[in-house]
Amino acid sequence: MANILHIDTSPRGERSISRSLSYEFITSWKDTHVGDIVTYRDLGHSPVPHVDESWIAAAFTPPDARTPQLNEAIKLSDSLIDELLAADRYIFGVPMYNLNIPSTFKAYIDQIVRVGRTFAADENGFKGLVDSSKKVLIITSRGGAFSPGTPFAAYDYQEPYLRAILGFIGLIDVTFIHAENLNTGDDEREKSLVAAKEAIAEAVANW
Template identity: 65%
Template structure:
């Protein structure tokens, strides 16, 4: 499985063997394939580097080797020294540091399948991207309150006109919204309860779906998300039955459509689901479904 460097702010230096800086095959019309030998201790600072170098192949768009094209928001994204040492050429890449919001919604502890999968993904992700940061919220064990009359009054009151009482009523919601907006990506573990999400996660949804904070709408009634574009979401679900397309219960899946719709309102449309299904349909079906979900999880680490 290949895990690709990501370009952004934190600068990391690799030592590259010059003889591997040439294309290894004839490039297609837009890409040239180049193979580098990278020191693993620069890719994985926490692990001990082996005695040899790790060979990694990248497909690079030639135009992207120019400054300001790998990531438009950054001034300098690819720097190369002009005088390499006698054996190695030193090249500097800027690697992306991503902030992930990780949420679990199951009231179960270690027995929770959705919790197991979301945690396994985060642990695996961090082993490959140790500089990434994670904020964690456990809604299953520390649920947020449902909205009440004071909350509604505060949410629809201009901030400058809120009384101290209304400021306090909306304080947690503001924290949750800030947390959502600060994240680059989202990893959620959500079991299916009665064909949809648990009430703990619905309470969270009600706290973060805020007009003029996470969405707005125009005179035609069309929604416009206020969450910045480009964010990704990965949701692990656990289900007793099978709700995949083509199954008898497919039409009863209100969980995935609801989550796609509500986060779409906020502007998050790049959503990937990994379902652990058939958990109550016999041990063989259960184990096969868990194996499939874990395989999808491992694949997602390299492609998400």
């Protein structure tokens, strides 16, 4: 039995492609892994706050030296990190916004990437503290084509950033499914969605 953390990041509802595809994956997964527990977080509709000065002060103050105000400032971050660490696998639905990720997801990442909790720093550099055997599946939706070999591949700051920041905290087993060309005509859109759904079915079988 596995504990899966499922996160959607799009502010859209029923019109969201990333939501519909992540839902398709998790629904199929639960059908074949009946005992698994899924924790769902909707960052698109219930965003977490951005890091502020109190948060920074709390993050760099030893727990036994924090004031009640600093404990309150870091409380949500602690909860989000506990939730992250409790999960065995991760499924993220992430649309591409302006060549990168939505600000809702960036705010979440800033809450969970924390020295002493998800990464360590010393004279030898940085080390991720999250179990590197845990698997991550990221389903993206993109208006154009940005995968390697396409003319606009150099503009993809979404997958490289997510691979880098997740690897920074220890999550190195990351798989991407890209639904691309969603704004380039009905034929290309349909072709991409069919390919994404086929990749989702394969991920359900082999992830």
